[in-house]
Amino acid sequence: MYERKLAVNLNCGLDLIAEVLYGKWKIRLLWFINEGYLRPSELQRKIPAASRRVLNIQLNELEAHGLVGKTIFPVLPPKVEYNLTDFGKTLIPVIAALGKWGDDHEERLRKVILGH
Template identity: 55%
Template sequence: MYEKKIPVLLDCGLHLFMEVMNGKWKANLIWNIYSGIKRPGELQRKIPKATRRVLDTQLRQLTEHGILSKIVFNELPLKVEYELTALGETLIPAITFIAQWGEDHRFELEETIKVEISPVVLV
């Protein structure tokens, strides 16, 4: 099993939050599940830039942290769905607030991000 080289600091709420939400697609996964998309294939179609392996890993981590519950239906073909737990539901206001912050500061952020990712021209 993978063991992190740098120990996880859990001495404050921000560190706990970052440990749970650390992952590029976790907020998107939580929001999409909250919005009614529950099956892994549907999530993959909704977030096409993420690989299935990464999404599966992040879904597993969110399940291990108690943010999601995984429901496996006893049928063929195998059917799996994810739901937010009560703990996961408490993240929705935080994700909403962060998304609104991004919208409120879109102009400034897009300008600085464009500068950071602009191609380097070698002469």
């Protein structure tokens, strides 16, 4: 299991949200679960650049933080579905606002990111 090298800094709301959402795919996972992609295989198809292992780790972290719930169906092979908790649903407007900001400033952000 991962062990932190630095102490957690939780001095303000930005520190708290960074701690919960830190991870390359977490925001996308929350968004896609909200859109109805509930099975791990569906999420993997929506985010093909992410390995299954990393997605599982980040889904487990989101679950540990109370943002997603996991249902395991008693069938063979096992079937798993994720859902947003009520707490997780409160992040969707925030994620939508961030996405809109990115869309509104797409050209400028691409230039900055790509170094043009």
